Amino acid sequence: MASGIKDKVAILGMGCSRFGERWDCGTEQLLNEAFGEALKDAGIERKQIEAAWFGSALDKANVGNSAIPLSTALRLEGIPVSRVENMCATGTEALRGAVYAVASGAVDIALAIGAEKLKDTGYGGLPVNSKGTFNDLWMPYGSAPAGFAQLAAGYRAKYGVSKEDLKTAIGRVSWKSHQNGAKNPKAHLQKAVEMETILKAPIIAEPLGVFDCCGVSDGAACAILTTPAIARSLGKKDLVTVKALALSVSSGREQSTSQWDGSYVMNTRNAAKAAYKEAGISDPQAQLSMLEVHDCFSITELVTMEDLGVSKDGEAWKDVMNGKFDADGRIPCQIDGGLKCFGHPIGASGLRMVYEHYLQLTGRAGPRQLGNPTLGLSHNLGGVPYNGVCGISIVGLQGV
Amino acid sequence: MQTTSGLKSFGAFIPRRRLQRAAIAAAHAWAFPGLKGQAKGERAMCGWDEDVITMAVEAGRDCLRGSDASRIAGLTLASTTAPYADMNNAVFVGTALRLSSSAGGADVGGSTRAGLSALIAACRAAGEQDSLVIAADKRSARPGSVQEMQTGCGAGAVSVGQGAGVIARFLDAETVSVPFIDHFRKAGADFDYGWEERWIRDEGIARIVPQAVSRLLKRLNLSGERVAHFGLSGGPAKSDAAVAKALKLAPERVLPDLSVNVGDTGTAHPLLLLVSALERAQPGDIIVIAAFAQGCEVIAFEMQQAASDTGRRGLAGSIAQRIEETAYLKLLSYEGQLDLDWGMRAETDHKTALTQLYRSADQIFGFVGGQCSACQQVQFPRLPTCVNCGESDTQKPYPLVDEPARVATYTADWLQYSPSPPLYMGLVQFDCGARLLMEMVDVGAAGIEVGTPLTMSFRKKERDKLRGWDRYFWKASPINPNPSASPSN
Numbered sequence: 001m002a003s004g005i006k007d008k009v010a011i012l013g014m015g016c017s018r019f020g021e022r023w024d025c026g027t028e029q030l031l032n033e034a035f036g037e038a039l040k041d042a043g044i045e046r047k048q049i050e051a052a053w054f055g056s057a058l059d060k061a062n063v064g065n066s067a068i069p070l071s072t073a074l075r076l077e078g079i080p081v082s083r084v085e086n087m088c089a090t091g092t093e094a095l096r097g098a099v100y101a102v103a104s105g106a107v108d109i110a111l112a113i114g115a116e117k118l119k120d121t122g123y124g125g126l127p128v129n130s131k132g133t134f135n136d137l138w139m140p141y142g143s144a145p146a147g148f149a150q151l152a153a154g155y156r157a158k159y160g161v162s163k164e165d166l167k168t169a170i171g172r173v174s175w176k177s178h179q180n181g182a183k184n185p186k187a188h189l190q191k192a193v194e195m196e197t198i199l200k201a202p203i204i205a206e207p208l209g210v211f212d213c214c215g216v217s218d219g220a221a222c223a224i225l226t227t228p229a230i231a232r233s234l235g236k237k238d239l240v241t242v243k244a245l246a247l248s249v250s251s252g253r254e255q256s257t258s259q260w261d262g263s264y265v266m267n268t269r270n271a272a273k274a275a276y277k278e279a280g281i282s283d284p285q286a287q288l289s290m291l292e293v294h295d296c297f298s299i300t301e302l303v304t305m306e307d308l309g310v311s312k313d314g315e316a317w318k319d320v321m322n323g324k325f326d327a328d329g330r331i332p333c334q335i336d337g338g339l340k341c342f343g344h345p346i347g348a349s350g351l352r353m354v355y356e357h358y359l360q361l362t363g364r365a366g367p368r369q370l371g372n373p374t375l376g377l378s379h380n381l382g383g384v385p386y387n388g389v390c391g392i393s394i395v396g397l398q399g400v
Numbered sequence: 401m402q403t404t405s406g407l408k409s410f411g412a413f414i415p416r417r418r419l420q421r422a423a424i425a426a427a428h429a430w431a432f433p434g435l436k437g438q439a440k441g442e443r444a445m446c447g448w449d450e451d452v453i454t455m456a457v458e459a460g461r462d463c464l465r466g467s468d469a470s471r472i473a474g475l476t477l478a479s480t481t482a483p484y485a486d487m488n489n490a491v492f493v494g495t496a497l498r499l500s501s502s503a504g505g506a507d508v509g510g511s512t513r514a515g516l517s518a519l520i521a522a523c524r525a526a527g528e529q530d531s532l533v534i535a536a537d538k539r540s541a542r543p544g545s546v547q548e549m550q551t552g553c554g555a556g557a558v559s560v561g562q563g564a565g566v567i568a569r570f571l572d573a574e575t576v577s578v579p580f581i582d583h584f585r586k587a588g589a590d591f592d593y594g595w596e597e598r599w600i601r602d603e604g605i606a607r608i609v610p611q612a613v614s615r616l617l618k619r620l621n622l623s624g625e626r627v628a629h630f631g632l633s634g635g636p637a638k639s640d641a642a643v644a645k646a647l648k649l650a651p652e653r654v655l656p657d658l659s660v661n662v663g664d665t666g667t668a669h670p671l672l673l674l675v676s677a678l679e680r681a682q683p684g685d686i687i688v689i690a691a692f693a694q695g696c697e698v699i700a701f702e703m704q705q706a707a708s709d710t711g712r713r714g715l716a717g718s719i720a721q722r723i724e725e726t727a728y729l730k731l732l733s734y735e736g737q738l739d740l741d742w743g744m745r746a747e748t749d750h751k752t753a754l755t756q757l758y759r760s761a762d763q764i765f766g767f768v769g770g771q772c773s774a775c776q777q778v779q780f781p782r783l784p785t786c787v788n789c790g791e792s793d794t795q796k797p798y799p800l801v802d803e804p805a806r807v808a809t810y811t812a813d814w815l816q817y818s819p820s821p822p823l824y825m826g827l828v829q830f831d832c833g834a835r836l837l838m839e840m841v842d843v844g845a846a847g848i849e850v851g852t853p854l855t856m857s858f859r860k861k862e863r864d865k866l867r868g869w870d871r872y873f874w875k876a877s878p879i880n881p882n883p884s885a886s887p888s889n
Contacts, residue, residue: 028816123744125815133753137764137861138781138873140825140839141748146813155811157850206822252787255827256779256835262809262827262850312692385836386809386827 004148007398008103010231012224013042015113017218017356019343027056027063027117028073031219033214035074035113035349042224043234046074049224052081053097055090055114057346057382058308061127062117068270070113084302087382090114091350092391095223095300096245102225102320109230114347115220126346145213147273147384148182150296152207154262155303159314167207169196169317169324170298174211176326177295177334181315181341188215188343212298215265221351223358229400239398240361243375246271247390255386265300267390268307268379269376272286275377276391285310289373290360291325291333294355294381294390304379327368333359335368350391353378356393374400405526405562406701409710410696411462412675413455413536414718416555416881417725417844418442421549428544438549443663445725445885446538446553447841448734448819449860452479453489453872455668456536457496459555461801462718463532463872466710468496473529473560474504477521478514478667480585482507483870495765496858496872498799504531512634513693515556515667519674522560523570523873530561532622537666540735541701542591549784550637552663554718556671568687568701570676574616576695580604588878597636603633605639609690612698616688620700624648628685628703631655631673633664634692639727642721643690661719665819668699675715678707723844723881745817750862752871757823762797767856767874769834770795778834800856804831805876807852810840819863828854828876840873844881 015037017030025033039046054070056062063069069080084093091114121127130136156166175195181187193211201209221313227240248270254260272284281287291308295301302320305311311319319325323375325333328347336342336356339349355378359365375396382389425439446455451845456477464472475497485494490505499505508514515535522533536555541547552812570602582604583594609632617624624647632640635690637659644654655676658665665672670691681703690698713721725731732738762768763781770782777788778798785792810826826848840848841859854876861871 011569121744125745128748128816130747131789133756134760134781136750137752137757137871139837140823141816141862142813142823142825142837143815145815146811146823146825149808149811150811153807153811153826153850161626206814208811252779252783255837258788258808258829258833258835259778277580317480 005099005103005245006243006279007100007241008226009242010228010236010398011241011358011395012044012109012226012231012234012236013038013040013321014223014355014358015041016221017188018186018351019345021036021119026071027220030115030117030218031070031073034037034115034220034222037374038224040221040264042148044224044270045256048109049079049111050109050297051078051079051098051101052076052111052113053094054081054083054208055085055350056083057085057087057090058118058129061121061394062115070247086389086391087351088294088346089380089382089389090347091221091393092247092378092380092393093350095351095354095393096247096391098223098225099242100247102227109226110352111222111224113222115154116345116346116347117218118216122356123212129140132237132344141300143205143253145208148300149205150262150298151303155299158261159264161317164208166317167234169304169320170212170302171195172297172320172341173216173295173301177338177340180327181369183336184337184342187219187311187337187341189337189341190309208297209328214296215341215343217345219343219348219352221348221355223351223354232350238362240395241398242393243396244275244392244394246275246278248265248274248390250383250387252387255392260386264307264380265304265388265390267388268304268381270391271390272308275394280393285331288331288375288377290335290357291331291379292336292338292356292369292376293333293379294342295334295338296381300381301338308377308379313317332370336368345369350378350380350393354379354393355397361395361397402564403562404569404704405523406560406566406704407568407678408530408561408565409463409467409557409559409707410675410678410714411459411465411557411712412555412715412718415445415446415450415455415456416721416723417445417447418722419445419619419725419728419731423726423728428701431542435536435549438546440771441660442724443549444552444554445731446734449841449875451538451642451860452482452536452859453492454860455538455553456493456534456553458754459536459557460493460497460534462713463557465712466708467598470500471530472499472503472532474506474531475499476506476508476518476531476586478508478518478533478535480512480514480667481536482509482758487711491631492765495761509667511667512666512692513691513697514619514689516670516689516697516699519558519560519671519825520697523573523699526560526562526570528562530559532559533670535671537668539666540590543732543737547592547594550651550664552665554662554665554668554672556668556675558671559576561643567705567707568681568703571700571702572616573696573700574612575881576608576612578608578695580608580694582693601636601642602640605635605692606642606646609643609696611694613643613688613690616698616700622686626686628689629677629681630656631689633669633690633836634691643654650770672715676755677712679716683870702710709718720879721764723842728737736884742817748817748865749866750871751867752864752869764873766796766799768799768843771798778830778832780836788888800830800834801874803834805829805854807848807854808835809850809852814821818871824848838876840877841875842877842881844878846882848878855879
């Protein structure tokens with residue numbers, strides 16, 4: 001029986017570029033910005049990296065396909081470098097590749113890095129891409145917010161929540177993230193916003209308004225992974241280790257059968273179950289110190305609280321209103337501002353979530369530092385609620 | 401004994417959007433205040449995703465409802481506005497109607513009388529196997545023209561055959577072919593060029609049509625009084641009444657000309673008038689329909705029996721299913737006469753792999769999904785392995801077009817480019833178990849909600865402006881887009 005990943009791999013160093021509208025630089029600079037920070041944090045030389053995984057989702061708006069753009073940008077010579085892509089969960093895929101490489105014993109030190117340059121498209125939001133020659137013939141092209149907005153219809157229908165109550169609750173989700181983002185100097189959006197502004201914003205995809213949607217950003221994030229033994233031999237103390245890595249991908253059941261009611265994300269539930277098992281978590285609400293979830297849209301974050309088991313089904317909208325996930329709440333969520341305010345450079349996002357947990361666990365989160373966190377869960381979604389990908393990474397202090 | 405041949409079924413389709421003529425007149429009042437005199441009633445207007453192919457499919461479905469489409473021997477599609485000049489539009493329509501691949505498919509056109517010409521030809525050639533005649537037009541007119549107020553769009557369909565199922569017996573037909581040019585449109589031109597209405601009415605219709613009808617009635621040994629339903633297409637307003645007067649037909653025998661609520665549907669018009677007659681005729685009634693254009697075609701039927709109740713929408717039902725439209729600029733934008741700035745999101749390339757289209761033709765045109773023979777799950781798309789039980793190569797074709805369905809999830813997307821924002825989309829749940837993400841169209845003022853009953857309609861999905869190819873697929877629309885409104889007729 002598989003023994004799982006728990007505590008087999010430690011984070012040696014991490015880096016994250018400033019996210020936002022980085023008119024000043026290209027993907028190559030973003031990659032170097034994140035990598036330079038991580039290398040310094042790890043205290044190693046570039047040549048000590050033995051393998052690398054590069055996450056980039058939208059090759060056309062970025063640096064093209066393959067891993068070559070990464071090996072060129074970071075001048076990684078003669079080592080295996082792979083490019084991974086799994087929609088908005090791409091960053092987590094890069095982490096999985098590097099973590100598993102270390103855990104397998106194939107390499108001692110591996111790099112996971114992701115970057116996206118979304119502000120070179122010329123417009124806001126994500127570009128529309130072909131879904132393949134067959135799907136293009138029948139599947140409607142909806143925007144990303146339209147995919148997730150449907151959760152609101154499903155959630156309201158299942159739990160009998162009024163349009164007004166749900167709109168206020170999802171607005172409260174974004175309000176909280178703006179409060180947090182205001183304390184993050186690397187965030188794309190660093191401004192607190194009033195509830196009234198959020199609720200009155202123009203509609204993007206009913207019922208989601210502008211403030212229910214995350215920022216689409218430029219940025220890069222990376223992690224250098226090794227074994228706990230090597231980390232200690234390099235002088236690291238208070239190690240942050242990987243507790244679980246889970247991934248769930250739709251097989252079509254949600255969008256092609258009546259077995260999904262539209263009020264939750266099946267992939268999140270599948271991945272959470274696997275991750276909790278691997279990490280030995282039996283009571284997520286009590287054991288998890290903090291959450292970084294895929295708040296691409298406010299409604300996504302709301303249902304994710306139920307999918308992760310930190311709210312009861314049908315209760316998340318009330319928990320949100322009661323401040324349960326605020327910075328001073330029972331389980332702080334999106335303490336770095338989340339996708340909503342830190343931003344969402346797709347290939348980087350899954351790694352950026354882990355970066356925040358790493359800062360918090362090592363006591364380096366500055367004005368947004370939480371008190372003695374031990375375990376953080378990152379939740380990274382790709383695709384749409386009824387046909388997508390969910391990656392969950394749990395990291396924590398070694399020994400927890 | 402001679403076998404009875406004639407019409408066995410009929411169907412109709414009028415696009416749901418009805419543009420108020422007052423809105424057109426108001427938009428042009430600064431330049432053409434005289435249009436106010438035409439500003440009565442409403443005209444049917446195609447959505448950006450509707451054209452001759454989609455309307456023909458809808459009328460054909462209505463006609464074939466409750467019958468076995470695979471038994472149709474051939475389809476003739478009559479239109480002056482079919483989207484493709486070289487590509488058999490009728491075969492395209494027939495595939496969406498799931499006709500047999502051995503059925504014939506022929507496009508005819510060249511004149512707005514082509515619909516009636518095709519029907520006459522089909523009636524004369526009626527054989528043991530039924531054939532289908534569909535006429536459809538999406539008529540464009542220059543902004544500010546009288547034609548813009550008068551034209552409409554729609555499709556009529558009839559099946560023609562022999563034997564006990566005939567509901568209206570074909571009696572005979574008459575043709576006059578003369579170079580009377582009331583209007584024309586050169587190949588490739590956008591709009592018709594028309595001559596003075598008074599000349600058309602007095603020198604054209606008044607002289608040509610009564611003579612042709614009289615000749616036909618005389619040959620049939622019928623007096624004008626026997627004609628219970630008379631319809632004329634192709635003429636200015638009230639020309640039908642003038643012809644009826646010349647033929648000494650009582651005014652109430654003239655079928656409504658559809659000008660007040662649909663507009664002139666060109667090639668489709670004689671078939672729609674025929675459908676209107678079939679909806680009201682009693683056994684024994686004589687129906688005479690004439691189409692004026694470069695002379696005229698006239699056809700006569702004798703009603704045999706009421707059509708069986710297949711739940712068809714018909715013309716009356718099509719007229720009643722309306723969404724009132726007052727935004728005139730929508731017409732211009734849909735027709736491509738107004739080039740709005742849709743932004744960079746509209747720049748996406750929509751190249752279609754014709755190889756893939758042919759491989760999946762029954763799924764895309766016919767909306768045929770699969771049913772797993774192992775677990776019975778109905779599914780779309782039909783892939784090699786069952787979405788529910790994981791068994792491979794167990795999929796049997798399962799048509800979804802007429803299956804009851806409801807909204808499972810939805811949203812109105814204002815971000816994604818659509819020529820008609822917002823783009824309504826969501827998961828559509830069929831009662832048979834199938835579910836898929838679909839675009840939702842013809843959403844009325846009442847909107848949609850989880851559970852809203854839906855019906856399927858064949859539409860354009862995307863336009864490939866670079867190559868001139870349109871993708872077609874099925875979209876869902878509320879069965880009743882306007883629950884609170886009373887039907888109009």
